[in-house]
Amino acid sequence: MTDTTAPAAKSGVRISGAFHRLLAFSGLIALVVVFSIASPNFMQTQNVLAILQATSVNGVLAIAATLVIITGGIDLSVGTLMTFCAVITGVVLTNLGMPLPLGILASILAGTFCGLISGTIIAKLKVPPFIATLGMMLILKGLSLVISGTKPIYFNDTPGFNQIALGSAVGSIFPSLPVPNGVLILFLVAAIAAFVLSRTALGRYTFALGSNEEAVRLSGVNVDRWKIAVYATAGGICGVAGLLIASRLNSAQPALGQGYELDAIAAVVIGGTSLSGGRGTVVGTLIGALIISVLANGLRILSVAQEWQTVVTGSIIILAVYADILRRRTL
Amino acid sequence: MPISPATALSSSVDASVTPLVEMVDIDKAFPGVRALSRARFELRAGEVHALMGENGAGKSTLMKILSGVYTRDAGQVRLNGQPVEITSPRQAQDMGIGIIHQELALMRDLTAAQNIFIGREPRRAFLLDEGALNRDTQAIFDSMNLKLEPTVKVETLTIAKQQMVEIAKALSYQSRVLIMDEPTAALNDAEIAELFTIINRLKAEGVGIVYISHKMDEIKRISDRVTIMRDGEYVGTVPAADTPIETIISMMVGRTLTNDALVIPDTSAAPVALEVRNLNRGREIRDVSFSVRKGEILGLAGLMGAGRTEVARAIFGADPRESGEIWVNGNRVGISSPQDAVRAGIGYLSEDRKQFGLATGLDVRNNIALASLERFIGPGGVINDSAMHETAEKFIRQLSIKTPSDTQEARLLSGGNQQKVVIAKWLLRDCDILIFDEPTRGIDVGAKAEIYKLLNALAEQGRAIIVISSELPEILRLSHRIAVMCEGRLTGVLPGGSSQEEIMRLATLRPSAVAETNSERKSA
Numbered sequence A: 001m002t003d004t005t006a007p008a009a010k011s012g013v014r015i016s017g018a019f020h021r022l023l024a025f026s027g028l029i030a031l032v033v034v035f036s037i038a039s040p041n042f043m044q045t046q047n048v049l050a051i052l053q054a055t056s057v058n059g060v061l062a063i064a065a066t067l068v069i070i071t072g073g074i075d076l077s078v079g080t081l082m083t084f085c086a087v088i089t090g091v092v093l094t095n096l097g098m099p100l101p102l103g104i105l106a107s108i109l110a111g112t113f114c115g116l117i118s119g120t121i122i123a124k125l126k127v128p129p130f131i132a133t134l135g136m137m138l139i140l141k142g143l144s145l146v147i148s149g150t151k152p153i154y155f156n157d158t159p160g161f162n163q164i165a166l167g168s169a170v171g172s173i174f175p176s177l178p179v180p181n182g183v184l185i186l187f188l189v190a191a192i193a194a195f196v197l198s199r200t201a202l203g204r205y206t207f208a209l210g211s212n213e214e215a216v217r218l219s220g221v222n223v224d225r226w227k228i229a230v231y232a233t234a235g236g237i238c239g240v241a242g243l244l245i246a247s248r249l250n251s252a253q254p255a256l257g258q259g260y261e262l263d264a265i266a267a268v269v270i271g272g273t274s275l276s277g278g279r280g281t282v283v284g285t286l287i288g289a290l291i292i293s294v295l296a297n298g299l300r301i302l303s304v305a306q307e308w309q310t311v312v313t314g315s316i317i318i319l320a321v322y323a324d325i326l327r328r329r330t331l
Numbered sequence B: 001m002p003i004s005p006a007t008a009l010s011s012s013v014d015a016s017v018t019p020l021v022e023m024v025d026i027d028k029a030f031p032g033v034r035a036l037s038r039a040r041f042e043l044r045a046g047e048v049h050a051l052m053g054e055n056g057a058g059k060s061t062l063m064k065i066l067s068g069v070y071t072r073d074a075g076q077v078r079l080n081g082q083p084v085e086i087t088s089p090r091q092a093q094d095m096g097i098g099i100i101h102q103e104l105a106l107m108r109d110l111t112a113a114q115n116i117f118i119g120r121e122p123r124r125a126f127l128l129d130e131g132a133l134n135r136d137t138q139a140i141f142d143s144m145n146l147k148l149e150p151t152v153k154v155e156t157l158t159i160a161k162q163q164m165v166e167i168a169k170a171l172s173y174q175s176r177v178l179i180m181d182e183p184t185a186a187l188n189d190a191e192i193a194e195l196f197t198i199i200n201r202l203k204a205e206g207v208g209i210v211y212i213s214h215k216m217d218e219i220k221r222i223s224d225r226v227t228i229m230r231d232g233e234y235v236g237t238v239p240a241a242d243t244p245i246e247t248i249i250s251m252m253v254g255r256t257l258t259n260d261a262l263v264i265p266d267t268s269a270a271p272v273a274l275e276v277r278n279l280n281r282g283r284e285i286r287d288v289s290f291s292v293r294k295g296e297i298l299g300l301a302g303l304m305g306a307g308r309t310e311v312a313r314a315i316f317g318a319d320p321r322e323s324g325e326i327w328v329n330g331n332r333v334g335i336s337s338p339q340d341a342v343r344a345g346i347g348y349l350s351e352d353r354k355q356f357g358l359a360t361g362l363d364v365r366n367n368i369a370l371a372s373l374e375r376f377i378g379p380g381g382v383i384n385d386s387a388m389h390e391t392a393e394k395f396i397r398q399l400s401i402k403t404p405s406d407t408q409e410a411r412l413l414s415g416g417n418q419q420k421v422v423i424a425k426w427l428l429r430d431c432d433i434l435i436f437d438e439p440t441r442g443i444d445v446g447a448k449a450e451i452y453k454l455l456n457a458l459a460e461q462g463r464a465i466i467v468i469s470s471e472l473p474e475i476l477r478l479s480h481r482i483a484v485m486c487e488g489r490l491t492g493v494l495p496g497g498s499s500q501e502e503i504m505r506l507a508t509l510r511p512s513a514v515a516e517t518n519s520e521r522k523s524a
Helices: A005-038 A045-070 A078-095 A100-123 A129-148 A159-166 A169-173 A181-199 A201-218 A223-249 A260-270 A282-301 A306-329 B005-012 B059-066 B089-094 B112-116 B130-143 B159-172 B189-204 B216-222 B245-253 B308-315 B338-343 B353-357 B364-376 B385-398 B415-428 B445-460 B472-478 B500-507 B513-523
Strands: B021-030 B033-043 B048-052 B074-079 B097-100 B177-181 B208-212 B225-230 B233-239 B272-281 B285-293 B297-301 B323-328 B331-333 B346-349 B433-437 B464-468 B481-486 B489-495
Touching: A005 A282, A005 A306, A045 A078, A045 A181, A045 A201, A045 A223, A045 A260, A045 A282, A078 A100, A078 A129, A078 A223, A078 A260, A100 A129, A100 A159, A100 A223, A159 A181, A159 A223, A169 A181, A181 A201, A181 A223, A181 A282, A201 A223, A260 A282, A260 A306, A282 A306, B021 B059, B033 B048, B033 B059, B033 B208, B033 B225, B048 B059, B048 B216, B059 B097, B059 B177, B059 B208, B089 B097, B097 B159, B112 B130, B112 B159, B130 B159, B159 B177, B159 B189, B189 B208, B189 B216, B216 B245, B225 B245, B233 B245, B245 B445, B272 B308, B272 B464, B285 B308, B285 B464, B297 B308, B297 B445, B297 B472, B297 B500, B308 B346, B308 B433, B308 B464, B338 B346, B346 B415, B364 B385, B364 B415, B385 B415, B415 B445, B445 B464, B445 B472, B464 B472, B472 B500, B481 B500, B489 B500
Parallel strands: B033 B233, B048 B208, B048 B225, B097 B177, B177 B208, B285 B489, B297 B464, B297 B481, B346 B433, B433 B464
Antiparallel strands: B021 B033, B021 B074, B225 B233, B272 B285, B272 B323, B323 B331, B481 B489
16 A cells, blocks of 8 residues: 555545445446346346346345344344245135235234334344344244145136236336236335335334444443334244235245345345444345346356355355445545 | 432432432342442432543443343332333433443444434434534534534543543433443543533533542532442532532542652663654654653643654554654664554553553453563464463462452453553563553552553663553653643653643743744645
């Protein structure tokens, strides 16, 4: 390092906050450009919509994970909770023959309830989030299999169900733009989550908890209650993801789910949310989730073997975090 | 000098006024520790009441009971004469009791305004009203005459400004009682003056202020009365102005301390142990050169931000340097990591022991052995615990470290004894050049004297010692020579026993504006 670099590093401090998000975003743009040049099929409307559709489930789960991770916690149960919610929806709609809106409500309520339990275990019993949600992950995985009798539950009796993810409300208005509802729901969830994080007390405490939990407690805030609320909200969002995946497969697949939590956490991390809490954005997470699916899609179009896709994703995670560490060094 | 509590109290209490706060016969026990035993405290409106005592005397515990962080086991708390139960920080705030904790309790990722109104954000329907939040915060800042943007992120603020945010937060509760736990620990003189201006204004408005501090001169400057505690018990309350410092100290430690005068040995013939030549890094360290001889204590003085710690860390290899040479015992050494520095015989005791110096989760024995573990590895790579135990015991005796055993967890030791454990670690590693960065920060008076004695003994044994301290009396009491820094430059080296004024003159000797702009142009 020479004398001349010092002032440059100093002036870098001011823009560093937006820098990481910019980095993830330019990474995404770079990927899109590279794949567009490499293959003319990549930028076809159909392929773009396929990428977005493929992002929807992981994106929604990643948003749930983002909330928890900003508090400085972690939620390993988002994947199996998603499946559990799908199974509950199957029970309500197919086994009990209830109307569609009740099925939707059941999924979100089941998610919220499970998040409430995780949050309570973490806040009240002081079990570390990693352990509490690891336990929850296994419990829900087992319960999904038990409730469904280890067999998929199909939604053939509920005709409108697959429209939740696959239909296109946008397409019915603008026929040239058949954006699937699943994608619409992803952006809706993202918008609401971003709003909650920036404009409501829940959002404020989410950041505050991750920044300095003891300080929040000493400020007279009921820390336990808010922490539970964050996990419950994340759980409810997993319920939405459960609806999306069940709708897309037109069935609740009880064996599915494990492994999704890691993809979700990967998206969060690539998007610049700090695993130590206190900072993070929904937009970043959305970009992170898009990077993962653009990568998968693009490599597939270029006929790169599936095995290599995960190698690339893994490398990107490490790169993204290393970029964040570099950024912090300039501070 | 024994002072009976009764006479001390009656001499200073005006019985006609109901005190703002009365705490009577407070007991508090933690598992295995009796923190408070029949402790007492009284605070009147419009007074600054200092609370003094050695570490572990129970000051912080008593104030945490008043602010609702802990609940008491026995005794009574009265507010304006009325008995009250304070069971949570929230409740204390509602009663108008604010506390500024020693470890600043702020959320670094939030803005100043968001920190101040955490837990009671202004809302419109269920949405946060960010506009009102910032307006209300601005109003508080204005009332404090504080120039600060409400929307600035706390992590970008200096410690002093963060403290101001904490005070603003306490004021926003309309606090009638304000507890400050070591508020000046990280402030420089200008910032302390700023703090005292605000304290005086609050005092004039009738706020009662509890002021916990180890710094005797501040107590004299700012407080009206002093209550002294020892071992969780009430010792006495005295008026600050007419009580000699020695009396207060002897009440704190329960004995009279001898004040060793500075003796400067003649080290002019001793070989140079460490020499630094033309050390540079950006604007923090500019062309710094100095040397320390064996057996010499070199004080490194300067205001906060002068670059003293930066120099120490650069010598130790903890931070990179851009240019400059380091010579140890006449040989040039290449130091690019702490590992290199330790190999060259340089030990660094950082100002933040918990963060950098001590593995708080490990026991005393393992902390002492931490830098020399390879000595205790026996055949087959197994650690020889009994050898480690013997060595630890030797240092515990030699440095009189107060610990029940060498298997005690280091975090359970008092600050002074933790410091000794870190010293033992470097001594065991044969470090003959020791850099002490704020060696007595957060350490009580009794232990301070012991650390001073220890530093002198280390120098007598021929070790070269550099002491960085923000407290001038400390620098003056210890240093055989004093190097003074200002804005990254070494502005002068004074002989031991110089006056505070001379040091301050050099510490504020800013390089001329011309030189400043020139060097900026060059670096840009």
